[in-house]
Amino acid sequence: MNTIVETKVTYLEAISQAMREEMRRDEAVFLIGEDVGTYGGAFKVSAGLQAEFGPERVIDAPMSEAAIIGSAVGAAMMGMRPIAEMQFIDFITCGFDQIVNMASKMYWRSGIPLPLVIRGPSGGGTHGGPFHSVSPEAWFFHVPGIKIVAPATAYDAKGLLKAAIRDNNPVLYLEHKYLYRLPELRETLPEGDYIVPIGQALVRREGEDMTILTYGAMVHQCLKAAQALEEADDLSVEVVDLRSLAPLDRQTIIASVKRTNKVLIVHEDTLTGGIGAELAAVLAQDVFEYLDGPITRVAAPDVPFPYAPSLEEAYLPNADKILAAARVLAAY
Amino acid sequence: MQLEQDELLQVYFFMRLTRALEDRTRTLFLQGRVVGGVYTAQGHEATSVGAAMTLRPDDFIVPQHRDLGMHLVRGTTPRAIMGQWLARGNSPSLGRDGQLHIGDVHHGVIPSISMLGESLPVACGIGLTMKMRKRSTIVLAPCGDGATSTGPFHEALNFAAVQKLPIVFLVENNGYAYSTPNEKEFSLQNLSDRALAYGITGESVDGNDVLAVMETVGRAVAHVREGKGPALVESKTFRVRGHSEADRADYVPQALREAWLAKDPIQHFETYLSEQGILDASQKKAVEARVKAAIDDAVSFNEHSPAPDEATVADYLFAPDGLIAIIGEAGADDPSYVNALDRRTGQPYTSAQQVEEAVTRR
Secondary structure: OOOOOOOEEOHHHHHHHHHHHHHHHOOOEEEEEOOOOOOOOOOOOOOOHHHHHOOOOEEEOOOOHHHHHHHHHHHHHOOOEEEEEOOOHHHHHHHHHHHHHHHOOHHHHHOOOOOOEEEEEEOOOOOOHHHOOOOOHHHHHOOOOOEEEOOOOHHHHHHHHHHHHHOOOOEEEEEEHHHOOOHHHOEEOOOOOOOOOOOOOEEEEOOOOEEEEEOOOHHHHHHHHHHHHHHHHOOOEEEEEOOEEEOOOHHHHHHHHHHHOOEEEEEEEEOOOOHHHHHHHHHHHHOHHHOOOOOEEEEEOOOOOOOOHHHHHHHOOOHHHHHHHHHHHHOO | OOOOHHHHHHHHHHHHHHHHHHHHHHHHHHOOOOOOOOOOOOOOHHHHHHHHOOOOOOOEEOOOOOOHHHHHHOOEOHHHHHHHHOOOOOOOOOOOOOOOOOOEHHHOEOOOOOOOOOHHHHHHHHHHHHHHOOOOOOEEEEEEOHHHHOHHHHHHHHHHHHHOOOEEEEEEEOOEEOOEEHHHHOOOOOHHHHHHHHOOEEEEEEOOOHHHHHHHHHHHHHHHHOOOOOEEEEEEOOOOOOOOOOOOOOOOOHHHHHHHHOOOHHHHHHHHHHHOOOOOHHHHHHHHHHHHHHHHHHHHHHHOOOOOOHHHOOOOOOOOOOOOOOOOOOOOOOOOOHHHOEOOOOEOOOOEOOOHHHOOOO
16 A cells, blocks of 8 residues: 655644754753643644653643743753743733843843743634734834744744754744644755744745735735736735844845835734834835835734634735735835 | 851851942942942841852852842852942943842853842743753752742742752742831741642741751752752841832831841851850951952952943844853853853853852862
């Protein structure tokens, strides 16, 4: 009987592979979180890791985010490379102080490096309601001393997590749970070791008439909108996947907008004070003379994340909403 | 517990140094040479010095804002302390932070922050590393009575208990969280009773009696070092001055303060040493001269040190790439490791030095 070997992996499997390979490569790497060990994680991201590495390197912690993140901070000071998992990234608020006061300022004030990763499922589209759908990036984007990455593909999910684990600073790794098992994101990954460097955006689709700046799950909605705009409106739209939010790849962002002269910023997080606000400020200052239309943002409205499917659909940006905003911008 | 005479004199020296260094800091503050908030711990000397004296050189402390004595015993230098208060450019924080918020992992000292209680989960991470790396070292993690009301206190003690981490949690109960007295903080007679809730061992001790502190904390240290999991010690003491130098502490009943002043830990120990024939007038004078010399040197060194370079105000946010050593393991001081040196300056870390007299023979 022949067995079909599936070589394409999901976004979730890519995250899992990154952890497994890094734990094999470096004994300083360990995972700590709620239900990550015996159970394999609420989403099974760490399935099989405890069996391979044992309960001392895949640590089932009590429901104590401050203890999980704080322990990771302490271990990182000792030169370990902990990965602290938030079961849902929403719960990161319970460990907020450890991140914004303890971790982010440590190297700056003491010279002690903190090779720490905090990761967890973020974002909506999975009917999680107001406490299981958050996009937390803006809370931490404002805090100096934390790097933030948000992969959109399986390739980047693996490469960025490896880069985050090898980084000597606190990295917030935001995996999007809507993408975890999305069939169309399955891809064949390189056999050898690779990383995706933190701080480098990627042009996912080249275009002439407009730049869309986005990240995370919205990358795919933007690509759909760009395709539709090409087919229906004969518009050539460039889509830039930021991949890293902190530090931002200003060079790639600015170069793209200078070329296309119009920019649409799309994120799933709420509008006010989001990543888009900073992008708009950077562009208004640095490429003002190149702009042929208003810097435009598409984001969730400034209310908490709703539960009902109809409300969730109304809340989240999608290809149609992006398309509509792009058409208004294109008309300038 | 039988302590040799010179060890007792060491304890006495560190208690005197702690008190005098704080007194000098206060003077500098009143002269306007130290800015911002000044937090001292008159009355805590027996607790902070005594507890630290029970450790081995390779153990760790996670000291808080009233633990100058602990810092000094473990090798944090008066120069480093004074550099922090005077915000010098060559202080351990390079003028970024003040107070006792300094540490050096190569000398087993973890820097604290002002959010009290938050250092306890970090102590768990130090203990977790020791457990993972199968070491016989332990962590001494102090906090005040105030911090016992925080969530991280509970999370840390519970997690440490579940994981059987090698940590001695030391609550320095000085009667007040700023102006809030014990009876408004918790409804227990002894904070060590909280140990029951975590399934760990707990004990309270007279925190103004340095020998009792050493005996009780020493017992907890031995328990923890045997791999039996964490221990909780409550050291009952008193904060004779205000929360900070801006606080006159007039909420403390005069009779209460006087009762505690009569139990001054240094005076108490001095009397004991004299009665035992260990400390005579000339030895006392010699200790005082050493203390004064160390503090004069610390002040003078820092007054001749540069202010921080304003051009560096946006610097030092991220550590560079490269290999990181696991602290405490062979070769961890190899300068090729990122964390072997302070990469902000490219020089060795400056907060601590190995002081022969700072470590006991345990």
